[in-house]
Amino acid sequence: MAKKNNDKGSTGMVEKTTTGDIIFSVINYTFFAIFTLSCIFPFYYIFINTISDQSLVTSGQITVIPRGITIANYISMGKVNDLWTSVIVTVLRTVLGTALMVVVSSLAGYLVTKKEMWHRQIWYRMLVVTMYFNAGLIPWYLNMSMLGLTNTFAAYIIPGIVAPYNIILVKTYVESIPAEIEESAFMDGASYWTIYRKIIWPLSKPILATIAIFGAVGQWNSFQDSLILNANSPQLYTLQHRLYIYLNQCSNIGALASSGDVSTIANSLNTKIIQYTISMVTIIPILCVYPFMQRYFEKGLMLGAVKG
Amino acid sequence: MPSKTDIFESKKKPAVKTVTERTVSQKTADIIYILLRVGIIANVILLFFPSFNPARLSEMIGRNLSLFSCGVSYDSIVANFGRALRQEWIREATFHRLNVYCFMVIIAVVISIVGGCMSLGNVKMKKAGLIPTAVGNILEIIAIVLIRTCYEEIVSDARAASKLDKVLPQYPLINYVYYVIAGIGLLCAAAVFVLLLKVKSEERFEMEPKYHLFLMMLPIIALSFVFSYLPLYGWRYAFFDYKAGETLTADKFVGFKYFTQLFNNAQTRRDIVTVLKNTLGMSSLGIFTSWVPMAFAIFLAEIKNGKFRRFVQTFTTIPNFISWVIVYAIAIAIFSTDGFINTMLTNITGTAHSTNYLMSSSHAWLKMLAWGMWKGVGWSAIIYVASISGIDQGLYEAATVDGAGRFSKMWYITVPELMPTFFVLLLMSVANILSNGMEQYLVFSNPQNKEAMQVLDLYVYNLGIGSGLIPLSTVIGMVKSFVSVVLLFGANSFSKAVRGESIV
Numbered sequence: 001m002a003k004k005n006n007d008k009g010s011t012g013m014v015e016k017t018t019t020g021d022i023i024f025s026v027i028n029y030t031f032f033a034i035f036t037l038s039c040i041f042p043f044y045y046i047f048i049n050t051i052s053d054q055s056l057v058t059s060g061q062i063t064v065i066p067r068g069i070t071i072a073n074y075i076s077m078g079k080v081n082d083l084w085t086s087v088i089v090t091v092l093r094t095v096l097g098t099a100l101m102v103v104v105s106s107l108a109g110y111l112v113t114k115k116e117m118w119h120r121q122i123w124y125r126m127l128v129v130t131m132y133f134n135a136g137l138i139p140w141y142l143n144m145s146m147l148g149l150t151n152t153f154a155a156y157i158i159p160g161i162v163a164p165y166n167i168i169l170v171k172t173y174v175e176s177i178p179a180e181i182e183e184s185a186f187m188d189g190a191s192y193w194t195i196y197r198k199i200i201w202p203l204s205k206p207i208l209a210t211i212a213i214f215g216a217v218g219q220w221n222s223f224q225d226s227l228i229l230n231a232n233s234p235q236l237y238t239l240q241h242r243l244y245i246y247l248n249q250c251s252n253i254g255a256l257a258s259s260g261d262v263s264t265i266a267n268s269l270n271t272k273i274i275q276y277t278i279s280m281v282t283i284i285p286i287l288c289v290y291p292f293m294q295r296y297f298e299k300g301l302m303l304g305a306v307k308g
Numbered sequence: 309m310p311s312k313t314d315i316f317e318s319k320k321k322p323a324v325k326t327v328t329e330r331t332v333s334q335k336t337a338d339i340i341y342i343l344l345r346v347g348i349i350a351n352v353i354l355l356f357f358p359s360f361n362p363a364r365l366s367e368m369i370g371r372n373l374s375l376f377s378c379g380v381s382y383d384s385i386v387a388n389f390g391r392a393l394r395q396e397w398i399r400e401a402t403f404h405r406l407n408v409y410c411f412m413v414i415i416a417v418v419i420s421i422v423g424g425c426m427s428l429g430n431v432k433m434k435k436a437g438l439i440p441t442a443v444g445n446i447l448e449i450i451a452i453v454l455i456r457t458c459y460e461e462i463v464s465d466a467r468a469a470s471k472l473d474k475v476l477p478q479y480p481l482i483n484y485v486y487y488v489i490a491g492i493g494l495l496c497a498a499a500v501f502v503l504l505l506k507v508k509s510e511e512r513f514e515m516e517p518k519y520h521l522f523l524m525m526l527p528i529i530a531l532s533f534v535f536s537y538l539p540l541y542g543w544r545y546a547f548f549d550y551k552a553g554e555t556l557t558a559d560k561f562v563g564f565k566y567f568t569q570l571f572n573n574a575q576t577r578r579d580i581v582t583v584l585k586n587t588l589g590m591s592s593l594g595i596f597t598s599w600v601p602m603a604f605a606i607f608l609a610e611i612k613n614g615k616f617r618r619f620v621q622t623f624t625t626i627p628n629f630i631s632w633v634i635v636y637a638i639a640i641a642i643f644s645t646d647g648f649i650n651t652m653l654t655n656i657t658g659t660a661h662s663t664n665y666l667m668s669s670s671h672a673w674l675k676m677l678a679w680g681m682w683k684g685v686g687w688s689a690i691i692y693v694a695s696i697s698g699i700d701q702g703l704y705e706a707a708t709v710d711g712a713g714r715f716s717k718m719w720y721i722t723v724p725e726l727m728p729t730f731f732v733l734l735l736m737s738v739a740n741i742l743s744n745g746m747e748q749y750l751v752f753s754n755p756q757n758k759e760a761m762q763v764l765d766l767y768v769y770n771l772g773i774g775s776g777l778i779p780l781s782t783v784i785g786m787v788k789s790f791v792s793v794v795l796l797f798g799a800n801s802f803s804k805a806v807r808g809e810s811i812v
Binding site for chain 2: 020021039040043060104112123127130132134137141142143145159162222224228231244278287290293294
């Protein structure tokens with residue numbers, strides 16, 4: 001079922017299909033089909049293993065089709081307290097971190113377009129330079145600990161508020177909004193703040209949605225800050241960090257059992273299933289927002305091609 | 309309520325006024341204001357530096373506590389006093405008060421900041437701004453005096469319990485700096501008050517747009533400074549014999565010892581060579597295969613079935629949005645001892661297979677490249693897909709008329725059209741040759757393949773966070789930062805020379 005606009009090369013042309021074309025098509029389709037399958041199958045494989053009957057999973061009988069469907073694994077995992085804390089921490093940081101980042105990026109993106117700002121260029125360059133240069137991991141860590149941001153939840157939120165990439169994206173977008181709209185508001189006596197709130201914010205919603213969604217995925221996936229800054233506060237581990245620990249620990253069920261709550265379920269659950277179930281808990285939110293993200297890919301592309 | 313035009317005119321007027329009607333006293337006041345603002349900035353900085361903590365009234369109070377942390381968290385002040393408080397060598401109330409006074413300093417600084425910000429307004433606002441300035445500075449002096457009383461209390465309590473040697477009270481000299489700063493602030497405010505007394509104020513509070521905008525931007529600039537520029541201050545650790553948890557003192561200064569250690573210490577040198585080999589090796593593999601996303605996009609465009617094409621695009625992009633930890637989870641699910649591959653092989657052949665493909669050290673680079681490809685190729689291809697859809701269809705039609713085949717069209721039309729994008733991305737990846745990131749290598753590391761996985765970023769992490777060798781890892785980070793900047797500038801100039809366009 002080809003659609004009208006798909007056939008790029010053949011508009012108004014009569015194309016002869018040769019044997020070469022057929023061979024090419026077959027190879028091409030096959031390649032993409034296999035590659036796409038390799039991108040889907042792992043998720044599917046993990047998923048079917050988490051919803052299948054345990055004994056079948058353990059004996060390696062679940063490969064392609066789920067059997068003995070059950071949600072017992074998820075229910076058992078739900079009893080693990082530290083998994084819940086991780087979920088809560090991760091959800092909170094994703095929501096809070098993203099919201100603050102978006103608000104600040106949009107305000108900053110608007111402000112840096114205002115030529116009348118005192119030394120605008122300096123501040124703007126100061127923001128942009130940070131994209132290309134950083135002091136390094138250890139000075140960053142020492143700085144965070146000097147600021148008292150180790151072993152705190154704030155360590156997930158505050159450093160990410162100012163995101164130069166996103167500020168540039170918003171700036172580029174705001175510059176494309178016709179200047180007349182803003183000028184007329186200014187004539188009517190609106191302050192910069194009012195203009196930002198009443199005009200810039202609503203008009204730049206598409207780009208804000210883009211940075212929000214990419215920012216949220218980044219927050220959800222982030223793992224280094226939990227690993228480095230909050231290493232001594234297990235109650236602040238993010239889901240990714242927790243998953244990483246389980247992946248490394250699961251080979252040794254004793255270590256897992258000694259870590260508290262898991263011991264109660266360790267007897268009833270196979271290590272493999274624990275790994276799979278936590279992985280699924282971590283993946284599902286991404287897969288859920290993914291369909292909504294796709295609309296923003298084109299804009300997100302600018303992420304790779306922004307100019308300072 | 310004033311009409312809209314009124315507001316508009318009043319917005320324009322002061323800008324003209326300030327330029328034309330500036331009196332001598334106003335100019336002098338402006339100079340004093342600079343001093344005042346510098347004082348406020350200094351005050352803010354002092355607030356966050358543990359080495360300048362006036363509330364560190366005992367050596368037992370954590371070295372890494374700043375005045376700010378003392379103000380917001382009582383627990384952090386008394387963290388080391390468990391025994392002293394239980395034995396009642398000192399009173400808990402003292403520390404509660406100390407906590408409150410530290411918070412007072414924070415409030416005082418905030419009030420001073422408000423005053424400093426108002427000093428950017430018109431004369432009326434400047435005058436009004438003197439109130440918070442004065443209040444802030446007075447409050448600060450009071451708080452510092454009160455901190456002194458806490459100190460005296462600690463000393464007398466400890467003396468009464470004759471445990472001075474356990475409590476180790478001290479009165480940080482930085483307290484006097486606080487007095488000086490607050491005093492200067494007060495003097496400045498008084499001087500400005502006298503100078504501006506005679507100047508006629510405008511009718512309403514106003515600020516020139518340029519300062520107004522600047523003040524709106526200020527918090528953002530401050531955040532960026534604190535989290536992106538302040539770490540540069542950490543580079544000083546490269547020159548000191550520093551161990552985690554200690555304070556820096558002048559006698560630990562070792563100059564370039566750790567820089568020369570990179571070359572002189574045989575062990576370090578061997579490590580660095582391995583690490584560089586891994587880093588450059590894996591980055592080069594990435595660079596040599598950077599055409600793959602382009603090829604992916606070109607061949608994808610050859611798929612005529614739109615539904616299938618979108619399907620492919622949708623699902624090959626997913627891996628880009630999952631973290632490396634999940635990629636590792638997937639790797640385990642597929643390749644580990646009881647993963648998919650082994651299960652399948654066992655089921656098919658009937659004999660038990662349990663090879664752990666992840667554990668082997670063979671082809672570590674290629675495996676990492678493959679995972680990187682799997683994760684990134686679909687996403688990287690999107691930019692080319694977008695470019696391909698922007699190519700003028702007329703070119704293809706003309707080529708078809710001229711008898712060009714499928715591959716010649718790809719090679720002579722599509723590829724040249726995509727070259728500029730490819731070139732920019734290639735240069736960027738060359739500039740990033742030292743930054744492979746650490747997550748991927750961290751999660752895939754295991755005792756067997758550790759040697760081959762240690763890239764620069766991971767090495768710095770292992771060395772600094774893992775082994776606590778702060779100075780050496782800082783040195784390596786510094787060198788990396790420098791080289792990266794040089795590479796970026798190089799790539800940029802190259803791009804300018806070749807394409808006449810910069811990439812950054």
